[in-house]
Amino acid sequence: MSETVNIASQNPAGSTKMLKAMVGIGVLSALLIVVTFELTQPRVQQLKAEALEKAIFEVLPGAVSSRTFGVNAEGKLIAPDTEESPVSLVYAGYDSADQLVGYAVEASGQGYADKIRILYGYNPKQQQIIGFQVLESKETPGLGDKIEKEQRFLDNFTALDVGLNKEGNIANKVTTVKQGAKVNAWEIDGITGATISSRAVGDIIGSSTEEVIPLLFDNYKMMETPKANPKKNENDDK
Amino acid sequence: MNTESLGTIFLNASLVNNFVLAYFLGICPFLGVSGKMETATKMGGAVMFVMLISSVCAYGIHAFLVVIDAPYLQLISYIVVIASTVQLVEMFIKKMSPALFQSLGIFLPLITTNCAILGVALFQTNKGYGLLESVVYALGAGVGFTLALVLIAGLRERLTFAEVPSISKGTALTLFIAGILSLCFMGFAGLGA
Amino acid sequence: MSVFIALAALGGLTLLLAVMLITANRKLFVYEDPRIETVEDMLPKANCGACGYPGCRPFAEALVKGKALPGKCTVSTDEGRQSIAQFLGVDLGREERQVARLACAGGTNVAINRAEYEGIRSCQGAALISGGGKGCFWGCLGHGDCEVACDFDAITMNEHGLPVVDVNKCTACGDCVVACPKDLFSLQPVSNRLWVACKNLEHGEAILEDCHVGCTACGRCAMDAPGDLITMKNNLPVIDYSKFHQTKDPIQRCPTGAIVWLDDDGTPVKGKDSRKIIRKGERRVGSS
Amino acid sequence: MLKKTLHISSSPHIFKGHTTDQIMKNVVWALLPVVFYSVYAFGWNALLVIATATLGSVITEHVLCRLSKKETTIADYSAVITGILLGLTLPPAFPLWMAFVGGALGIALGKYIFGGLGYNVFNPALVARAVLQAAFPVAITTWHPAFLPDRFSEVASSVLALPLMQPQYDVISGATPLSAFKFEGYTTPASELAFGLVSGSAGETCAVIIILGGIYLIARNMMNWRIPAAVLLSAFLLSGALYLVNSELYPSPVFMLFSGGLMLGAVFMATDMVSSPITPLGLWIYGAIIGVLTIVIRVWGGLPEGVMYSILLANAISPQIDRLIKNRVYGTTPKMKAV
Amino acid sequence: MTNNPPPSAKKITSTDEFIKGLWRDNPVFVQVLGMCPVLAVSNTAENALAMGLATAFVLLMSNILVSLLRNFVPKQVRIASYILIIATFVTVTDYAIQAISVELHKALGAFISLIVVNCLILSRAEAFASKNTVSKSVLDALGMGLGFTFALLCLGAVRELLGNGSLFGLAVFPEGFQSWIVMILPAGGFFTLAAWLLVINALQTKKA
Amino acid sequence: MSLFNFHKDTFKHGIHPPESKEETRGLPIRQFPFSPLIILPMEQHIGAPSQVLVREGQEVQRGQLLAKAGGYVSVPLHAPVSGTVRKIANVPTISGKMSPGIYLEAFPFSTQEVKEGKPIDPDTATPEEILQGIQDAGIVGLGGAAFPTHVKLKVPDGKTCETLIINGVECEPYLTTDHRVMLEQEEDIFTGIKYLLKVTGAKQAIIGIEANKKDAAAHLEKHLPKDLPIAVKVLPVKYPQGAEKMLITAILGREVPSKKLPIEVGVVVVNVATTAEIGRLLPHGRGIQERVITISGPGVKKKGNYLIPVGTPLRFVLEQVGVEEDVCEVYMGGPMMGMAVSNLDISIVKGTSGILVFTRKEVSLNTKTYPCIKCGACVDACPILLNPSQMGILAKFGAYEEMASDFNLMDCFECGSCSYVCPSHIPLVQYFRLAKRAVRKKEALQKEKVNA
Known part of the structure; x- marks a missing residue:
């Protein structure tokens, strides 16, 4: 888990790469999540509503x-x-x-x-x-x-x-x-x-x-x- | 909606619905680090500490996500923020106090992937706790975790000097003890109701 | 719309955290043994704690400090464990392999017990009580502390209650040397085949009452041996292995078989003049 | 004459009279009156349940010893005690197959996996009871009234339920004094409690006989008197204090002491030597934890009875007590060792 | 146990990569990883199966992605990136399950989210996918995922059978079966897993 | 200290084993015949072995110096009989170890006159002279430990001795030697005390006697010399009151700090038989040739208190007193702390206070061992308040260092109270000895490493 050690000995270019990697993955993740969310949301809402209505009835x-x-x-x-x-x-x-x-x-x-x-x-x-x-x-x-x-x-x-x-x-x-x-x-x-x-x-x-x-x-x-x-x-x- | 008193929240999280023994959260460290009393207490302390931090973080993130209306980012931002915060704290402790690091800090990386931490964050959001309630909830969960860890460490330490049959040695024995402890904790059911 | 919010939020978040981590890494840098890092890399990083350490890094630290063994990691594969062990390189590479040798041949078929011991079933325990009750004070007590102490299953007790070292399994760890209360074990180069299997310091035939294979300090082996290969010290033959060459001669005239030649697998061979012991059962007080 | 082999052994060479199996045997003696009384009060049902639980324990002990290729240890009476104690904590109309399973579980789960006698960190009988309580909550909370007229002529149908099958109850079950109090606010008079004229587990109803058994064991120096004293005293003090605060809401300390399994637990369960601490001060603390927890669970918890859980929890705490509470060794200054 | 050469030696067949997770290095029974969901959602066989498959899916996807990105991610931010990737797929799975059945989602509860911190996934990503090709990572993930599912099923089946008298919701025992409620309680989870470990221990001692 | 007011006149815990002293306590001390062969090991005491001064074949007179002290913590050895040195070779000892020794053949018809040495006058001798005299007389603790008495009496610089305690407790069952000595040798005892007071500089001497020897206490009190500050204190009967630390606590209510000597609390404890021996030998400048030994136990025919020459082989002793057919175990010392004998060819040494013979019947009582059930009986018995139960479990699993670091293992003096009460018959004392030995070995190794 700990990435503390060799940092100081790394060249500064490493930092940019790290930054790029993190943000890149972050953006990728966000995309994936949002797409899934948008795709599933209607069906999830509907299922939830059905469940509620079933209980009400x-x-x-x-x-x-x-x-x-x-x-x-x-x-x-x-x-x-x-x-x-x-x-x-x-x-x-x-x-x-x-x-x-x-x-x-x-x-x-x-x-x-x-x-x-x-x-x-x-x-x-x-x-x-x-x-x-x-x-x-x-x-x-x-x-x-x-x-x-x-x-x-x-x-x-x-x-x-x-x-x-x-x-x-x-x-x-x-x-x-x-x-x-x-x-x-x-x-x-x-x-x-x-x-x-x-x-x-x-x-x-x-x-x-x-x-x-x-x-x-x-x-x-x-x-x-x-x-x-x-x-x-x-x-x-x- | 929320009628629970802080005391009830605490009792619930620590005893009645003990994180380890009733919710099965944090089993990995529970099995691994409960062999020695010394490690167990330190681990417990560290977990409590991280729980408090992450509970506050999670409260903040949740508030933020509600504002930007992106509930789907809840999980990912919780885990990332918790992991990074813990790492920062770890580095900070390492730099500032090597002694504290030796006794507490070395547990921090392990704790990040401890389900109990994320569990506290998720449950407090699900239950709709406010900041104070969240903190109390995290504290209770931490106390409960430590309690379970310390109890089992004591028992395991005692059992290192026992003629345990070879087939029940190791994880199986720990799980059996955990099972019995879990039964014991059922006695607390209804407390604080 | 939500796509942009999400992208912005998460992108921002990761950016923020990455910057934080990078600065923290630089500002809060603490030097550590680089081997720890390497070993940690070799570990599965599951941080499961199964090794008893609070995570992979502390475990790696313990490994580097020599406080733990790679085998403690349940998650890693055999190969992984081996590569760690190799990296940490504990194997020192000795000039010649050593094995543990027992300096006693007094099993229950040849040596008597003067008293029957009752109590903790261990040589260490028995040795506390009047020396353990064996007729010969120096002899093997036969409760098998060495067998228990040996982590490599290289020592087994034979039917006469005497430990037998499996030369192939012995790693010369020295555990048996420590375990034996009578100090009968020592680590010897495998090539040392001529061996005095007795430690009693008595002179004369009196010892034979207690043990048929005891050394009577008659000195015949010393006399027969070429040069000063064998000298008598404290009523025992002492072999100078530096002058040793592969000869079985010295064992030939030993009347009791206290000096022996060890086979490839460590089986002792007695000289032709030694008494033939055919007894299978236990030798009791009074019988000879 | 002096030629023969002598024996040698470590000092000391003389020993005090009683041995471990004698202690165990005496515990069985002390338990027998309790068993007799429960049979008197509940009839064949109780006898069958206690006998089956004991049988389950003893058979399991024997089988497990054989399986692990050890000499059987049933002769040391510890399995018998486990079985009888378990039987005594079960409702008199408990299905026999469950009692048997309980007895087996007590030995296997409560004792064998830890390494057998001397290493069980929990009281085996209570482990069994706790598992049964969790497994068959209905059966274990269905109480049979005492002194039914037909108790020696009929066996309850639930007792004879088929293995793995749900028992059918033919008698309207009675409420124990504790559940009667907890759920109906009815306090059973102390005289009825002391002589077991109430519903409850087979062996916990008659406090007087249990006390007599305890006194016997204490007099023979085969039980540590500090544990029952600490349990009962702490329970008495806490419930007494509550009673003083509000006698409407909280029952009298006498009721607390004599109802439920507190007496049986304090005298025969908590005193299991293996799972309790060892130093005198440790024993007091251990007993006090049991007493206080029992009252806390009874008063504020969801369950009417808390003795079993209290003792098990105290068992779990006892290594900690042993770790923290040590005798001050002669010639040393008392100091807490930070371990 | 076996003398498999290290992964870098490239002598292992693909089947080996797959099989090892199923039995030899079973994540639950041998490596004792990812215990929380194993115990928490194994009270019925159905939940166990769903949880196992969900985990396997996340494991598979993250292994693929990690393996793809293995040369792109610098060492220092490896863990953080992996957590991000895992969390993404967990969120995806979470919504997918919601879309499939609300009931199931309710039964699995927060444990779907908690797949994120399942040490199994992180450890595979770290120990395997970050060092191996995509195809190997896929096989590894499949093996481990199915091994995990298998172990969960073992637990779930026993617990449901005894605790409920049924299997996958179908009654197995005749009417009037007394269910052992302790099995579906937390304590039952501990006991069942411990019992399985006992069985495996016993098998191994017999073999040795 | 206030705590100890509850335990007035005695110490905490301890046990009450059956005394078994009835049969021998009334029997006066009798001279034992001389054995034709005397075997004298050089290691009869704690410390360096004595160094042989004679050669094989040499004729010696009773009381003649055979070996000189091998150092400061060592004592010389005197000939117990007049005879010929037959052999100088290894002799077996009670520990099972072989020790260098002298085989002495007694002159069959000698009068066995004792050789006189340089007398030491109790009134005029300086403390140094007395100390030297005590060493020269070969005197060691006759209670059983056999620690050279002159070392013990030497008050270290910076410490003062306030009280001299004369140990007449004899808490071991069966043994009645001290009892008899007190009844029969009061003059010697008082002379001895005179020497001791002078050596230690103590202001008073207290003779501690257990209540089962009231006659001895009364006898001593009756003969108390007016000019000496001596008091007799009768103590309740309890084992192990004869242990130094316990006795100090019982009489003075003080605790000797862990790992320290009694002088730490201003006390020197000397056994009553040792005191008598000092009083008997020093005025004549002689050395120890014989000592009083109780021979008892169910297996002995002629039980009694005998004055036996040091070096008499056990076999000869038992032949003289006669033993039962089914003799099973023979002990040197009392039943609580005495050592079992594996070989009857070993001989009586200065520290031997009793010889007990048990038959099959008594020994077979205690064979089966049960697991520890943590009943706590040992905890309630241990006079130094250790936790033998926990230590026993640790020892079983070889955790010796933990025993020493967390459970004060090294404070155990092996009194045997724990084993005595243990219902499971766990050989606790043996475990502790084993553990202590292992710990000492380890410490020695570590020291070696540091020095190397």
């Missing part, structure tokens, strides 16, 4: 198209075409009749091993969570990763109550309870053996819903149909 059963909205720093929902840069994103899903199915909300929090990133679907009409998917987790395989696989756990999210009270806040915060101890509609039936991971999911949903749901519920009328806002997100371009 998963948590919003019945949805066939989606639009992306942002949430700004003041906690207001903003349309995708505005200049304001969003703090986080919310996806609205529509069925084949262009009726709003619900919103897909991304949330994350500390799990057992590392951060867990999830996506859940919210139906403002029923005021329920209607779908759930883990986007990214490093939970222990066989234990913690049951939150992604165990059907009994996933069943919690077909109709999880996130109804609002009169003040416009979540009436009952979503929490995870011990396996088999679920009594109320707003409780998540936990997994024995994956207690921490299932609780983490509960906590993530709990805190995310407290923040986002009131906002979405207030605004859902405004976006009930995609026609209310003619300009479509690029996600919808198929």
